Amino acid sequence: MQHHQIDVHDTADERLRRDGQRYTANRRVLIDALREADRPVTVLELIDGTPGMAQSSAYRNLSVLEEAGVVRRLVTADDTARYELAEDLTGHHHHLICERCGSVIDIDVPTELEDGVSAFSSLIADTHGFRIEHHRLDLMGVCPSCSTAAH
Amino acid sequence: MQHHQIDVHDTADERLRRDGQRYTANRRVLIDALREADRPVTVLELIDGTPGMAQSSAYRNLSVLEEAGVVRRLVTADDTARYELAEDLTGHHHHLICERCGSVIDIDVPTELEDGVSAFSSLIADTHGFRIEHHRLDLMGVCPSCSTAAH
DNA sequence: TTTACTGCAAAGGGTTTGCAACATG
């Protein structure tokens, strides 16, 4: 994951400004937390790591950041939203999801497979009149720690 | 989508019995509604089409049916769960999702691509110690009706 | 000095649960 190809803070600042928003301390803290997490994290996980920020601020800021294209909101297996940095800041990747506990791990996909998906994607876009903006290829199952734990 | 390869009601009845559950009128109605929908539908859509059933019963029954492996619960773009019949009753397929309105369309994927995903899947299972049970390959974008509507 | 941002508390919306009545094996 090439976090430092471009400066995340500069990019965030620029994209927020474009939307008439400010890159405040809270928002910077969220971005840092997302960078450190290096996997999609829930809002609860985010504010646990950043004491002092109101939940409502976290939700509002993440929503503003998503609007600006700095972060991405995911809904995976459970019904809790998870956030990660936008793909142009971290590189394109996919997810390995535990359906038991909801945890998510980033994975990279071989280029051939990625190309196959893109080709298929354009085909479907044409036949269904959809504007396809991205895709997700998630592998779902049971993570090591959940499979040792009794269910 | 080969709904009639095996009889859905017989299968549902059998799988529920295996779990010590009964195949009641409400559950039969839900299964019929899901068959007719032919795409993942929300609980609200389901009970709108089947007046007389309490919401709580719909939720409880869908949960029992999911446990029995008769239906599958999805969470897509919005935070509303959608249900569809289990894949062994309808055939393996993937989803075309509108991120604007949350609607979902079933799509089939070429065999080569499907094979590529399976191969990749086993690879990741090995390297991460995950038991991978299935995958999802969703194409996400904006559906025709949302792209004509003003945003 | 206007506009965005913040925290707090309250409301919202999908989902789950307690309970007493009902239905099924």
Added chain:
DNA sequence: CATGTTGCAAACCCTTTGCAGTAAA
């Protein structure tokens, strides 16, 4: 009759929103 199922209403949890005060351009 013993156990699973139902509807109703209340509770639950994640998320959003109203508001009055604060900070930034």
